[in-house]
Amino acid sequence: xxxxxxxxxxxxxxxxxxxxxxxxxxxxxxxxxxxxxxxxxxxxxxxxxxxxxxxxxxxxxxxxxxxxxxxxxxxxxxxxxxxxxxxxxxxxxxxxxxxxxxxxxxxxxxxxxxxxxxxxxxxxxxxxxxxxxxxxxxxxxxxxxxxxxxxxxxxxxxxxxxxxxxxxxxxxxxxxxxxxxxxxxxxxxxxxxxxxxxxxxxxxxxxxxxxxxxxxxxxxxxxxxxxxxxxxxxxxxxxxxxxxxxxxxxxxxxxxxxxxxxxxxxxxxxxxxxxxxxxxxxxxxxxxxxxxxxxxxxxxxxxxxxxxxxxxxxxxxxxxxxxxxxxxxxxxxxxxxxxxxxxxxxxxxxxxxxxxxxxxxxxxxxxxxxxxxxxxxxxxxxxxxxxxxxxxxxxxxxxxxxxxxxxxxxxxxxxxxxxxxxxxxxxxxxxxxxxxxxxxxxxxxxxxxxxxxxxxxxxxxxxxxxxxxxxxxxxxxxxxxxxxxxx
Amino acid sequence: xxxxxxxxxxxxxxxxxxxxxxxxxxxxxxxxxxxxxxxxxxxxxxxxxxxxxxxxxxxxxxxxxxxxxxxxxxxxxxxxxxxxxxxxxxxxxxxxxxxxxxxxxxxxxxxxxxxxxxxxxxxxxxxxxxxxxxxxxxxxxxxxxxxxxxxxxxxxxxxxxxxxxxxxxxxxxxxxxxxxxxxxxxxxxxxxxxxxxxxxxxxxxxxxxxxxxxxxxxxxxxxxxxxxxxxxxxxxxxxxxxxxxxxxxxxxxxxxxxxxxxxxxxxxx
Numbered sequence: 001x002x003x004x005x006x007x008x009x010x011x012x013x014x015x016x017x018x019x020x021x022x023x024x025x026x027x028x029x030x031x032x033x034x035x036x037x038x039x040x041x042x043x044x045x046x047x048x049x050x051x052x053x054x055x056x057x058x059x060x061x062x063x064x065x066x067x068x069x070x071x072x073x074x075x076x077x078x079x080x081x082x083x084x085x086x087x088x089x090x091x092x093x094x095x096x097x098x099x100x101x102x103x104x105x106x107x108x109x110x111x112x113x114x115x116x117x118x119x120x121x122x123x124x125x126x127x128x129x130x131x132x133x134x135x136x137x138x139x140x141x142x143x144x145x146x147x148x149x150x151x152x153x154x155x156x157x158x159x160x161x162x163x164x165x166x167x168x169x170x171x172x173x174x175x176x177x178x179x180x181x182x183x184x185x186x187x188x189x190x191x192x193x194x195x196x197x198x199x200x201x202x203x204x205x206x207x208x209x210x211x212x213x214x215x216x217x218x219x220x221x222x223x224x225x226x227x228x229x230x231x232x233x234x235x236x237x238x239x240x241x242x243x244x245x246x247x248x249x250x251x252x253x254x255x256x257x258x259x260x261x262x263x264x265x266x267x268x269x270x271x272x273x274x275x276x277x278x279x280x281x282x283x284x285x286x287x288x289x290x291x292x293x294x295x296x297x298x299x300x301x302x303x304x305x306x307x308x309x310x311x312x313x314x315x316x317x318x319x320x321x322x323x324x325x326x327x328x329x330x331x332x333x334x335x336x337x338x339x340x341x342x343x344x345x346x347x348x349x350x351x352x353x354x355x356x357x358x359x360x361x362x363x364x365x366x367x368x369x370x371x372x373x374x375x376x377x378x379x380x381x382x383x384x385x386x387x388x389x390x391x392x393x394x395x396x397x398x399x400x401x402x403x404x405x406x407x408x409x410x411x412x413x414x415x416x417x418x419x420x421x422x423x424x425x426x427x428x429x430x431x432x433x434x435x436x437x438x439x440x441x442x443x444x445x446x447x448x449x450x451x452x453x454x455x456x457x458x459x460x461x462x463x464x465x466x467x468x469x470x471x472x473x474x475x476x477x478x479x480x481x482x483x484x485x486x487x
Numbered sequence: 488x489x490x491x492x493x494x495x496x497x498x499x500x501x502x503x504x505x506x507x508x509x510x511x512x513x514x515x516x517x518x519x520x521x522x523x524x525x526x527x528x529x530x531x532x533x534x535x536x537x538x539x540x541x542x543x544x545x546x547x548x549x550x551x552x553x554x555x556x557x558x559x560x561x562x563x564x565x566x567x568x569x570x571x572x573x574x575x576x577x578x579x580x581x582x583x584x585x586x587x588x589x590x591x592x593x594x595x596x597x598x599x600x601x602x603x604x605x606x607x608x609x610x611x612x613x614x615x616x617x618x619x620x621x622x623x624x625x626x627x628x629x630x631x632x633x634x635x636x637x638x639x640x641x642x643x644x645x646x647x648x649x650x651x652x653x654x655x656x657x658x659x660x661x662x663x664x665x666x667x668x669x670x671x672x673x674x675x676x677x678x679x680x681x682x683x684x685x686x687x688x689x690x691x692x693x694x695x696x697x698x699x700x701x702x703x704x705x706x707x708x709x710x711x712x713x714x715x716x717x718x719x720x721x722x723x724x725x726x727x728x729x730x731x732x733x734x735x736x737x738x739x740x741x742x743x744x745x746x747x748x749x750x751x752x753x754x755x756x
Binding site for chain 2: 089092093096134137138140141142143144145149433434435437438441458459475
């Protein structure tokens with residue numbers, strides 16, 4: 001095994017390159033975005049949203065109470081007939097405007113996303129914000145082509161969509177939810193995550209600026225209770241949830257007997273499979289991107305690394321070497337690879353699962369990097385000697401922690417990869433295309449990446465098998481959850 | 488003080504991203520303006536420019552092409568008053584551009600797909616741009632009649648040589664100036680004014696042309712015959728009168744200007 005001392009001699013020293021937040025115009029306090037206006041909560045509260053890298057307050061944000069949730073649903077209901085009656089072309093023009101305004105305010109959105117959520121500016125700038133704009137752009141183009149996307153069927157919108165998004169890609173997940181819902185002629189009530197509501201509220205400003213009719217979009221931050229209230233509202237027609245499998249199960253049960261279409265995009269424990277004939281250096285980059293992208297706060301993270309036994313030592317050695325070069329620190333620094341853990345609560349969850357890994361006998365290695373004094377941080381961590389029964393091999397850690405398992409044959413790799421209640425994503429690394437496609441076909445996962453990982457595109461469907469949820473977001477398939485075949 | 492004298496525009500052809508006079512030096516009158524009367528050589532230059540621009544345009548991501556078509560719509564909206572066409576003609580043209588901006592990354596899954604072949608192969612068919620497309624625009628409406636054929640050709644990734652309306656070439660020539668500020672790369676669209684009866688046959692018979700859309704309602708038999716020399720795909724269509732007709736059957740427009748490619752890849756073994 002290579003140690004830190006055995007690395008190649010060149011270790012670049014980087015001067016700090018922080019992105020300036022000077023141009024960001026944040027209000028001190030944000031209301032609930034209901035019926036086209038920012039409003040004070042009726043029975044909610046006001047809560048500070050914290051920068052997890054500094055523990056400073058980013059902005060104060062109104063959290064919705066039960067009456068606020070009801071008001072939001074009523075506003076969406078009232079706005080629905082006119083929005084649905086608009087021609088597809090005109091509806092599309094509104095969404096094109098939103099896409100353009102996201103592009104115009106891209107830098108501001110990226111900085112705020114990194115401040116509110118702790119992710120590196122490199123990712124918020126190059127992934128989250130451009131993809132959010134691209135989703136609006138893509139679905140703007142569907143508005144007047146819906147029946148083409150539905151195999152020629154005559155379609156109509158479902159109605160009022162209740163949408164709940166997680167904290168790992170706050171703006172992007174809001175775009176994934178809102179863009180197809182609005183394109184299909186629905187109105188929406190979106191609840192951003194408790195710890196990351198700010199960019200969704202900037203999106204609300206953009207929606208105002210784009211002059212969307214009031215009531216078409218409601219954005220109401222809140223905690224789990226607000227989400228729970230929202231999905232139990234009587235006057236909703238559709239629920240879309242991205243988040244943990246536990247909450248997803250609760251929502252599915254709560255909707256029992258109501259015939260409300262549901263989309264669930266839940267947790268994962270995705271296998272990233274490296275075969276002995278893979279380009280190993282390329283694979284190592286893909287492994288790093290698969291698990292350390294966004295601090296591992298990614299539902300489809302390649303958190304179970306399955307390496308063919310013959311190359312396991314080599315890959316682990318290269319990976320550990322590469323991990324030592326990851327730069328952890330200020331999310332606003334353009335050189336940062338690994339930012340802050342999103343919240344204290346999440347940090348504690350990661351620490352507890354990592355402790356269980358050590359207790360159960362796996363071998364832990366964490367990069368010896370300096371962690372800032374304030375904020376929430378966790379060093380990139382690698383576990384070897386992991387057994388499939390270990391909690392770190394079975395449970396979603398949602399942090400920068402990768403568990404290495406080995407296999408001898410292709411059949412064993414497939415069996416191990418599928419041996420999980422989850423089925424969101426998988427990675428395959430091999431230079432042999434025929435093997436890649438054969439393995440891909442055998443994997444029970446909604447997304448399979450070959451010789452790449454964590455690629456997303458508005459034209460490509462995303463979603464899970466098994467307990468990773470059902471329904472798809474993205475592309476033509478992403479229209480279906482928001483349309484009803486006309487009777 | 489004397490009244491300010493207007494600076495009159497010199498109308499030129501639009502070839503390879505540049506505004507050029509006809510190499511023939513000929514002109515026709517359109518109202519108060521002199522309009523270049525394009526020649527056989529101008530057609531050839533335009534096809535060469537379109538051919539040169541093809542790999543770059545076809546090679547862009549579908550998303551990027553969509554962005555540029557949408558930018559084209561934005562630019563046309565902001566220049567609407569400067570185009571020498573009726574307001575309704577311009578507005579319908581803008582909306583048609585928006586419509587096809589949305590098709591750039593959507594026609595592939597609609598027209599293509601996976602082939603469930605009875606053997607261990609991954610087989611899929613995808614539409615690709617056919618190449619350089621000639622458009623013979625109708626006389627009326629002068630702008631929409633052109634845009635209705637231009638937009639799908641560009642959305643599908645083709646480059647274009649268009650012979651403009653015989654009766655009213657000015658709106659089409661104005662369009663070149665709009666494209667100059669719309670991020671449409673030079674050579675992707677080439678615009679020729681002149682006599683349809685002279686230019687369209689040259690275009691149809693050009694061996695570097697891959698497809699031709701004839702919306703003029705004229706010259707059908709002659710075009711078909713010349714196109715046959717190099718198996719150029721031909722689509723005759725009625726002039727689009729409004730947004731509804733221009734977008735009534737977008738897939739046929741896109742399909743006619745694409746080639747379906749089927750790829751096979753072994754699975755296992």
